[in-house]
Amino acid sequence: MIVISEVGPRDGIQSLDFLVDLDIKKRWIAAEAAAGVREIEVGSFVNFKRLPQMHDTAALVEFALTIPGLDVAALVPNLRGAQAAVEAGAHKLSIPVSASETHSVRNVNRTHDQMVEEVRSIRAFVDAQPADARTSIEVGIATAFGCTIEGHVPEKTIVDLAERLMAAGASEVGLSDTTGYADPAMIRNRIKAVQAAVGADNITGVHLHNTRGLGLTNALAALECGLTTLDASLGGLGGCPFAPGASGNIVTEDLVFMLDAMGIVTGIDLAALIEVRKKLAADMPAAPIYGFVADAGVPLDFSQLVKPDPETGTYA
Ligand code: ZN
Numbered sequence: 029m030i031v032i033s034e035v036g037p038r039d040g041i042q043s044l045d046f047l048v049d050l051d052i053k054k055r056w057i058a059a060e061a062a063a064g065v066r067e068i069e070v071g072s073f074v075n076f077k078r079l080p081q082m083h084d085t086a087a088l089v090e091f092a093l094t095i096p097g098l099d100v101a102a103l104v105p106n107l108r109g110a111q112a113a114v115e116a117g118a119h120k121l122s123i124p125v126s127a128s129e130t131h132s133v134r135n136v137n138r139t140h141d142q143m144v145e146e147v148r149s150i151r152a153f154v155d156a157q158p159a160d161a162r163t164s165i166e167v168g169i170a171t172a173f174g175c176t177i178e179g180h181v182p183e184k185t186i187v188d189l190a191e192r193l194m195a196a197g198a199s200e201v202g203l204s205d206t207t208g209y210a211d212p213a214m215i216r217n218r219i220k221a222v223q224a225a226v227g228a229d230n231i232t233g234v235h236l237h238n239t240r241g242l243g244l245t246n247a248l249a250a251l252e253c254g255l256t257t258l259d260a261s262l263g264g265l266g267g268c269p270f271a272p273g274a275s276g277n278i279v280t281e282d283l284v285f286m287l288d289a290m291g292i293v294t295g296i297d298l299a300a301l302i303e304v305r306k307k308l309a310a311d312m313p314a315a316p317i318y319g320f321v322a323d324a325g326v327p328l329d330f331s332q333l334v335k336p337d338p339e340t341g342t343y344a
Pocket of ligand 1: 039206235237277
């Protein structure tokens with residue numbers, strides 16, 4: 029079973045130039061969960077003055093926790109964000125640490141050493157919580173395949189950072205193609221190098237962008253290395269509305285179609301997911317929506333792996 033982690037409500041909307049209503053986000057999260065999505069990153073605990081789109085993350089976590097079986101993740105850039113996320117009850121903390129130190133300093137005003145220390149303090153904070161509130165700490169190594177400021181990011185930088193972050197208390201590390209620079213060979217090489225350094229159990233996911241159209245081939249390369257969690261966003265939301273063709277994350281619907289077609293179980297109902305996409309497009313007509321399967325339809329005789337129970341309309 030492959031876990032698709034929906035990051036649209038966080039990564040997908042943070043660059044939109046209009047605020048998305050809390051009710052729209054709630055409907056979206058509930059509908060995706062009903063379609064079988066088991067993990068959703070609902071928002072981030074950041075400085076809301078800098079990122080107003082994320083002002084209602086605590087309310088979204090609270091709402092998402094009422095959905096049975098859903099793993100609720102939140103992005104946190106620092107200890108303060110982690111404290112807010114734990115207080116809200118999030119199951120997973122996702123901490124971005126940029127492999128490009130220039131990017132890290134410009135974005136969060138912290139060097140690698142400082143980010144490693146930040147992860148260490150988050151670990152100490154989480155360990156001080158009651159057993160049932162100890163969230164998982166997943167560190168995503170951002171710009172892991174290249175940076176728009178530094179350009180090439182050496183593989184050794186990624187591997188060293190992964191080792192230091194695990195030693196500082198990360199539950200696991202993941203690789204993020206923040207800039208859409210990755211290609212399948214690079215995905216294979218870097219995942220294998222990190223697996224060899226920290227152990228295959230400590231890297232299970234990748235975060236990919238489809239900026240240059242290689243998103244799904246990169247996803248496949250990651251799966252072939254044994255990874256089991258793929259981030260994606262409904263309608264490939266994200267990217268910049270002012271840069272035509274600069275799409276966001278890999279498209280959840282297209283990814284589910286590819287995996288379904290290959291007989292790989294995701295637990296997600298593709299037809300239901302496409303309905304969620306239509307509703308979201310109607311709710312946010314100004315948002316750029318990407319993807320192929322929803323427009324083209326599935327092939328004749330295509331058989332979905334997940335179908336609702338014909339009697340109850342629900343999923344087993
Ligand atoms: Zn991203």
